[in-house]
Amino acid sequence: MATKGMNKINRIRTFALSLVFIGIFVMYIGLFFDSSPIIMTITMILGFIFVIASSGVYFWIGMISTSTVKVECPNCGKITKVLGKVDVCMYCDEPLTMDPELEGKEFDPKYNRKSHNNT
Numbered sequence: 001m002a003t004k005g006m007n008k009i010n011r012i013r014t015f016a017l018s019l020v021f022i023g024i025f026v027m028y029i030g031l032f033f034d035s036s037p038i039i040m041t042i043t044m045i046l047g048f049i050f051v052i053a054s055s056g057v058y059f060w061i062g063m064i065s066t067s068t069v070k071v072e073c074p075n076c077g078k079i080t081k082v083l084g085k086v087d088v089c090m091y092c093d094e095p096l097t098m099d100p101e102l103e104g105k106e107f108d109p110k111y112n113r114k115s116h117n118n119t
């Protein structure tokens, strides 16, 4: 897996994937408690919730993907997806902005917060 993970879509995707593994891991742990049906049931349910949550996150990615803007990265020339006002390139982590006012400024995730829009 690529180490580039600053891009928001990539980060959420990684988060969803790790939820699946956590869910499977929790269910796997539950198998060691076969002498205690209560703990086993709890771990199974917990693991199941993690897996369900991850599919929810994947669904959410699908929803927000429709609101992303495809731009050509000025650094590496590849087409990347930008989510929100400020994001980084999926391939080279080059900071990208959709707001001309922020152009040239140092990358800061707090530009994405709503309160910043009023300034």
Ligand SMILES: [Zn+2]
Binding pocket: 073, 074, 075, 076, 077, 078, 080, 089, 090, 091, 092, 093, 094
């Ligand atoms: Zn790039």
